[in-house]
Amino acid sequence: MSAKSLETKSVAIKRKPRSETRGERVPPQGEGGFDVNWYPVCLSNDIRAGEVKGMDFLDGRVVVFRGENGAVTVMSAYCRHFGADLGVGGKVMGNEIQCPYHHWRYGQDGACKHIPIGGAIPKNARQFVFPTMEKWGLVFAFNGLEPTYQLPEFPIPADKLAIRTFGKIKCKLDIALQATNNVDFQHLIILHGLDIEKYPEISFHKYGLEQKGMVWRDNLRGGGAKSTVDVSLTGTNFLMFGGDLAGMNAYMGIAGVPIIRDGISDVYTIIAVPKLGEDPASRQATETVLGAIEHWAHALMIDDDLPITNNVSFRMDNLLNHDRYVMQMVRYLQAYPRAHPSAEYIRK
Ligand code: FES
Ligand SMILES: [Fe+2]
Incomplete structure (x- = not known):
């Protein structure tokens, strides 16, 4: 798909009959159980x-x-x-x-x-x-009696990667709705200042979605640096993305869990970069790349997104062509299985 095609193609978005005046919503976690993740x-x-x-x-x-x-x-x-x-x-x-x-x-x-x-x-x-x-x-x-899927692997073998994992970022928006960010091309352009040169190929499957081969230039804070990125969502709460991030080969995983008592999602971040070597200088250089990716992720997710998404009342209404994949993702989230086999055991 080219950038042009997204701007000009007209796609009819099928709607369910609506009961709310402000558009469709994804039922909050806890309603009908929790996503089976x-x-x-x-x-x-x-x-x-x-x-x-x-x-x-x-x-x-x-x-x-x-x-x-x-x-x-x-x-x-x-x-x-x-x-x-x-x-x-x-x-x-x-x-x-x-x-x-x-x-x-x-x-x-x-x-x-x-x-x-x-x-x-x-x-x-x-x-x-x-x-x-x-x-x-x-x-x-x-959240289930038996796992129904496996989490994905980074595309580079684990022993060749330096991995930094940290938590917890507190998100007031459920992680599944936060993840709609990745197919919200309007906000990538307008909020994050990315110039999208090539839109990804997007495919939904039973336990997630894949976005392959997006190319952007970061004009807002990256001096026009070019990135080529693949993104995937597994279940409704695990995002993996990476590739060539402004010249750095790097990968990131984002995993969230709803905590109903606090009305938040706890979000953990995994950053992975290829090890540059085992000698002290190479280790130091690897740490520097990890730090740069962490800084970049912080700027996009925490500085740009969270002040808005922490206070959003998420409904889908008055859609533009640019919003069609967000709608498709909302459909995926609405259809995703929920369960709560531990309810009688873990509730007070
Ligand atoms: S042994 Fe646990 S409450 Fe009695
Ligand atoms: Fe974002």
Whole structure:
């Protein structure tokens, strides 16, 4: 698709009958469950072997603990006995977590393994355990009984990349709506000051979308530097983009999780660049590139976008041709499966 084609082609946008006067919306997370996604819970470094931490997650509370075997578990926080919070005074004992109240112990599979006062272990004495994995220095939990998709890989093997992962940026707009930014070409041009030389090829699939081969020049803050970028959305909460960013080969992942108690999304950022070498000077040069990409991402996402998106009441109305992919993405988000199998376990 050329820049010209987006400006001149007229595309009829099919609308559903509307019930609101201000246009279509995506139901907020929590309505009908939560999007069935891999969600980031915390940084891997936050949980060393033998440690447990309590976290807000979706509309409830979980604990994250790491056993002596190094495996990390994300589990509902409230004990299936009298509901004590395992994140407040709970202890990791070997590969099990011990409740602070009557010292029942739960294994990494969620089942109660030991009741010190004695007697039979009730068969329902079982915590909810999320499918859990670690990747790029983050602990991820899947909102579902079984993962339905895998997170993507950066296009360069992990051992050839230097990776910097950090959190948490607080977004008041749900991450899925924040992600519509990437197909909102009006705002790329008008807000971020990008001169788009080539629009991407865009394709939607069951668990995400791909945008291939966008070329822009950054006139606002990049002195006209040219970038060639691929973007993908996986699920509704994981963005990956990168390629040649103003002459730097770099990649970025953005992962968000809704925290209903605070009305926010916690957003984690992963920056990856090819290692320039293992000697001290090359490592230093690699760190410099990582820092430059972090600075660039901060300028675009935090300085430009957040003051606006944190206060937006997101509705789609009065659409222009430039908005058609945002509408397509809203359709994708509206159709995306939701579930909440842990609801009875993690809510207070
Ligand atoms: S409340 Fe956890 S063991 Fe009793
Ligand atoms: Fe943006």
